[in-house]
Amino acid sequence: MKTSKLLFETLRDAPNDCIIASQKLMTRGGYMKYMHNGIYSLYASTKRMAKKVENIIREEMDRIDGQEVLFPVVMPASLWEESGRYTSIGSEMARFKDRSGNNVVLGMTHEEAAVHLARNTANSYTQYPFMIYQIQTKFRDEPRCRGGLIRVREFTMKDAYSFHTSQEDLDRYYERCYEAYERIFKRAGAKNVIAVKSDSGMMGGSISHEFMLLADIGEDTLAICPECGYKANMEVAELKIENEPGEIEELEKIYTPDIKTIDDLCKFVNIPAQKLCKAVVYQKNLTDEYIIVFIRGDLDVNETKLRNYIGEEIHPAIITEESGIVAGFIGAVNQNAKAQLVFDRSLEGIQSLVCGANEVDYHYKGFNVQRDYGDVEYVDVAKIFEGAVCPVCGKKTVNISNGIEIGNIFQLGTKYTKSMDMTYLDSDGVEQNPIMGCYGIGVGRLIASICEESHDDYGPIWPISIAPWQVEICNLRRKDEEVSAACEKLYEELQARKIEVLYDDRDMRPGSMFADADLFGIPVRVVISPKTMQKGIVEVSYRDKSFKGEIPADEAEDKICEMVAELMSEYNI
């Protein structure tokens, strides 16, 4: 490709609304064009990268016996009603009526479609296991789009669905897919990727892992133990608490006027927050029923763990007067409001706590849960924190990091095959529901994440396995016929040897051409100028600055092919 004919635009500065490095550099480099909130068109360079990423994914999916299929983007609501997700998924799923008045949805995930394709087809146990996957456009009406291609509404995704006749078989396949994902991310040049245990969210099912690219700008928070290798999304990380029991005291109501915050209360009664029994109130989405969570004063509620314990969607409560809940002074003793009370494990074993008295301007001192309230089931709904006890090795070594989710794998069980009535006959002729797994990777997000970890101030540094082109030739004197002829010759020769070349044939100043080249992020750069012609050499450098040198012009073709092959070999695993 010649740069003069490439449709792109580079910017000297990123627009103000660009908040992270990959977004800034990819916007400046002309990789995508904003059309609408979370909706972008991709220029040719990005599409070239996307195709390479898709091919890596395809090869690895085929290697674990995947069959590539294609599901529709627009699907009838009736299919989603079968699984129950037409109602359980909220406004992130786009819906409309077609011209005949039928309700239809835009696919944001395709479990329903996968079951639809496979049911009545895979009727015998002999046809199992199998995995079907697609690489297709998805639309998810995200409330918070951000960071360019990191979080968008429309994106290309690989989604895979496997079907099994036993949990053991799913376990084996899940492991193979886990390894395929590791290969995919390695081959695509993503370096700091870890797999963490995760929440299954709207997918249902039990075991699941997210593949996280570690990055400060990542939206996900991860708990990692460097001692034993424990890794989990903070959403599901178990918090182990070691409490000092302290002295047992009498229950005593105290007057606490003008106390608005936890801090105020700690100061007023002169105790650390660890001795407070804090109350946090939620409501169930469907029924508005109140849930009061009691938790140690220094800790926060993990809403995902709470939701999973409650078993349905929840949201922070709006406390009305009629509810009987005395905001700011909520306690367990004499709690007359109609609410479900939840006691976090962090309160277990503390003899005396300070808590609300359900009366404006009053708290209790010396609250002992068992003595003053009764036997309770302590559950784990607290957020893990830096330095917490590792739930696996028991050392106080938990680190908190940020990550971008670039892939996920789920064990779905029979949630979809049961609700959608997919069965097969086992070897005894008995009808069974197959057990499913599902496996996703977002293509655009992976590319942007790789940019996030692989760039300098001047532009992306693309791994050669996904770079839009392998080699860029910079013609520093377009008007010099000899220089241009040499560039053209090398361009043709390298292409004939299947090297992907971007040839910058524009008539412009070297500084601007190099600035663009940095933004293109192409691994190998070749510079030809009147000076290099005179010396009988070409200048070659690597985008990551690890190499810069001169090679004899008459060996340029061979040497560059060798360099490309060597760089590529790193990703041929």
Added chain:
Amino acid sequence: MKTSKLLFETLRDAPNDCIIASQKLMTRGGYMKYMHNGIYSLYASTKRMAKKVENIIREEMDRIDGQEVLFPVVMPASLWEESGRYTSIGSEMARFKDRSGNNVVLGMTHEEAAVHLARNTANSYTQYPFMIYQIQTKFRDEPRCRGGLIRVREFTMKDAYSFHTSQEDLDRYYERCYEAYERIFKRAGAKNVIAVKSDSGMMGGSISHEFMLLADIGEDTLAICPECGYKANMEVAELKIENEPGEIEELEKIYTPDIKTIDDLCKFVNIPAQKLCKAVVYQKNLTDEYIIVFIRGDLDVNETKLRNYIGEEIHPAIITEESGIVAGFIGAVNQNAKAQLVFDRSLEGIQSLVCGANEVDYHYKGFNVQRDYGDVEYVDVAKIFEGAVCPVCGKKTVNISNGIEIGNIFQLGTKYTKSMDMTYLDSDGVEQNPIMGCYGIGVGRLIASICEESHDDYGPIWPISIAPWQVEICNLRRKDEEVSAACEKLYEELQARKIEVLYDDRDMRPGSMFADADLFGIPVRVVISPKTMQKGIVEVSYRDKSFKGEIPADEAEDKICEMVAELMSEYNI
């Protein structure tokens, strides 16, 4: 791929609602699964074919300097308001509100997106010409889905957009694209494809061609002159009429009671339909204004030509009493209704006509348009017919054929660049609107159309360039270890030599396996059985029945590779 692990289902009989051969055979062969009206999932075999077709398209688009990009499926209505198509396109465009209440549409074509991507980027004449294309899912809310993948609502399409600084440059590029299309269809194995002049429809613009695969079941009707090679969609085919003037007569009102049809009238007054002046009434979609078309009694109105003459959308009229139009007795003389009168060229030169008298149960005889009504502009809005005069060579040789539209190319002019304010600076520094062309091919329809022309009673006969696999191995005795070992060995060896093999390893009766093989439509079939083992051979046959023979088992690998190479060579153009 082993058939035992391939997700598919073959049917002995096609469901009753399958109306055409490709639909029947592709449904029976497990190529796609119906999900909703005009919405299908594709099984692996079809997806494999789609990828091959897409790669052929990609190579040919790249060969004419195309840059592959990606536009969004979901687009803001505001973009379509700029071009005016948000209102001019009807309910075939799906629309909904996103979670923020913004109006969005599903892309059914991407002129607006192409201009959005290129404007403010291609600002200088030096960047022209360029062509951008994508291969992406489209949704068009068709009122009449039919024929399986022939006419669906959701489909994968290659759509390309070129931008030019002069009409001459567009003409040159249009010609290159025309030739690229011919190569694409040849390489994909479509045989009976012709390009015809076509109507530009909702695209706007002037010159356009459709590529038609000739097939009786095609929805498009084509006028073809075997003498001179003239080819046009009937929608735009010019009708040349040679009238006998006949005698001039007096205008005379006649009583024509109980005359309901053209036939009745011809019998009643004893004249041929060629002497009748028939009236056909339409209304403009936007204003409901009436249009009365007068046309020779034996001819039909071509609504596309009429729409293009009127310059806006029209529909057959609903004639109300208030309109003043006397249905069944409409004429030009004393026509008092508020309506636009259109005179088709077929009336020109006839001295005496029979026509309605605008009075129930009365007609006129001896109607002479110029004498009795006045000077009129004759326009061509009649449908061409079998045996009509060729508008190019003038012989009465026009044939009428049916075709399936498998591709189209349009010259768009500046319709979109003007309305959407896309400009560049020309070499004099003057702002200009670029001139556009656009070019589409539907992937699934092409595959189904090829099946339509390339099948027998037992299944599709896929051209090897797009066949899901190149070779199928049939193991006729799964339980025989020697047979199975020989099959397995050949399967591995061929795959190692990059041959795409489907290995039918199922334990089933030969008759059923061969029936499935016919439905798979794979070009080269290899049969291994105890009998062939004994003879030291393998049986090889071509799906199109052009070859069947035995080859020594120890030469099988080489011979089969040669056969595949030879078959493939036909498509390497």
